[in-house]
Amino acid sequence: MNLRIPGPVPLPDEVLELVGSQMIDHRGPEFAVMLDRMTRNLKAILATAADAFFLTSSGTGAMEAGVVNTLSPGDRVLSISIGVFGDRYGLIAEAYGAEVTRLKYALGQAADPDDVRRILRDAPGCAAVVLTHSESSTGVANPLEAIARAVHDESDALILVDAVSSAAAIPIATDAWGIDVVATAAQKAWVAPPGIAMISFSDRAWKAYEAAKMPRFYFDVAQYRQYLQIGQPPFTPCLPAIYALDHSMQAIVDEGIEAAFARHHERAEQARDGVAALGLELLPERSVASDTVTAVKVPQGIDGRELVRRVREEHGVVLGGGQQALAGRIFRIGHMGWVERHHIDGALRAVAKTLAAMRS
Numbered sequence: 001m002n003l004r005i006p007g008p009v010p011l012p013d014e015v016l017e018l019v020g021s022q023m024i025d026h027r028g029p030e031f032a033v034m035l036d037r038m039t040r041n042l043k044a045i046l047a048t049a050a051d052a053f054f055l056t057s058s059g060t061g062a063m064e065a066g067v068v069n070t071l072s073p074g075d076r077v078l079s080i081s082i083g084v085f086g087d088r089y090g091l092i093a094e095a096y097g098a099e100v101t102r103l104k105y106a107l108g109q110a111a112d113p114d115d116v117r118r119i120l121r122d123a124p125g126c127a128a129v130v131l132t133h134s135e136s137s138t139g140v141a142n143p144l145e146a147i148a149r150a151v152h153d154e155s156d157a158l159i160l161v162d163a164v165s166s167a168a169a170i171p172i173a174t175d176a177w178g179i180d181v182v183a184t185a186a187q188k189a190w191v192a193p194p195g196i197a198m199i200s201f202s203d204r205a206w207k208a209y210e211a212a213k214m215p216r217f218y219f220d221v222a223q224y225r226q227y228l229q230i231g232q233p234p235f236t237p238c239l240p241a242i243y244a245l246d247h248s249m250q251a252i253v254d255e256g257i258e259a260a261f262a263r264h265h266e267r268a269e270q271a272r273d274g275v276a277a278l279g280l281e282l283l284p285e286r287s288v289a290s291d292t293v294t295a296v297k298v299p300q301g302i303d304g305r306e307l308v309r310r311v312r313e314e315h316g317v318v319l320g321g322g323q324q325a326l327a328g329r330i331f332r333i334g335h336m337g338w339v340e341r342h343h344i345d346g347a348l349r350a351v352a353k354t355l356a357a358m359r360s
């Protein structure tokens with residue numbers, strides 16, 4: 001199968017082998033060495049000198065950790081949403097009692113930093129802005145640097161970013177842009193199985209932590225910081241994912257982080273060019289299209305669900321379908337992590353053949 005969904009991503013053989021390795025003592029010396037190396041590599045890839053931690057959860061757990069460690073019930077939060085995952089960040093904040101204001105955009109659009117500027121100026125006292133970097137449901141990358149600048153210019157709000165499907169693939173200058181919490185997960189561009197999520201945590205976030213009253217236990221970052229000093233996680237980690245992640249993060253650092261970003265851009269361009277060559281249209285404007293997932297409009301007269309089903313059954317290519325309001329209207333090609341040119345070519349060829357068959 002050519003698994004072309006926006007996570008979990010397929011794993012190359014050398015990583016699969018590690019996933020099958022024997023368990024070790026997560027409070028023993030081997031783990032401590034691994035955790036130290038992993039933390040250094042995570043901070044390098046996220047471009048931060050602040051803290052960074054590994055949590056045993058999917059990506060949503062990292063998003064939740066950002067919220068519960070920095071905010072109190074009743075805090076005002078601006079949720080910028082350009083799709084399903086943007087909505088989710090607002091819902092998490094709301095579930096813990098934040099007072100959430102929503103800035104929502106049409107599906108396929110990116111957020112406009114000027115709107116963020118205006119909202120924060122008109123309604124001071126916002127404690128945090130939560131947003132998605134690469135919105136996997138629409139294939140759009142938000143202009144994170146410009147949005148972060150707008151937030152810092154107009155407020156003292158923290159910036160919590162769902163970078164689950166962008167980190168390690170699309171540049172994020174965490175410290176330089178003043179991002180307080182970056183949330184990401186192993187099964188996306190990090191080339192590891194699901195089970196581990198990662199967060200960065202800025203000095204400003206630690207200040208907010210002192211006053212933050214939302215309930216937390218499993219995701220309390222103070223426990224992760226304290227245990228890191230003795231080379232341990234506070235709770236039993238998902239070891240198979242850890243083995244893979246350690247290997248894959250080292251591979252990214254060895255390749256060169258900039259080179260990894262360039263490789264993702266190149267594969268994304270290949271996907272976008274290929275879509276255009278088939279006479280199909282992207283959901284977003286090409287200028288805001290994400291380098292990790294390409295969302296394509298299903299052409300008139302074609303049933304999008306049937307297209308995705310037939311591509312899978314007849315060609316062994318697993319595409320992402322549309323989620324929620326976009327169900328049946330788009331299909332998505334994931335291209336994060338380990339992606340070779342033939343993976344993209346194969347997916348596009350399968351779409352072309354299936355469309356031809358459905359039209360005849």
Ligand SMILES: *Cc1c(COP(=O)(O)O)cnc(C)c1O
Nearest residue numbers: 058059060085134136164165185
């Ligand atoms: C995959 C993903 C998530 C997290 O999903 P989990 O299933 O919790 O790992 C969050 N945001 C984005 C943008 C994603 O692509």
